[in-house]
Amino acid sequence: MHPLDKRANADQRRRALVPTSAMTLTEPTPAGIAPLLKQLMREHAATGLPPAYLPREEEH
Helix, strand or coil: CCCCCHHHHCCCCCCCCCCHHHCCCCCCCCCCCCHHHHHHHHHHHHHCCCCCCCCCCCCC
């Protein structure tokens, strides 16, 4: 750990903000099921046991 230089941090210089129009927004591409989750689902299916969680039916 390095000591905190409060005098250098207080000189009021900050990172310049980028205009939001310059930023490109992209939609994340779906990657499917995560590998570890897929492995856990295969292992659970191999046991033949019922699911650990059964949602109860809600009364309206």
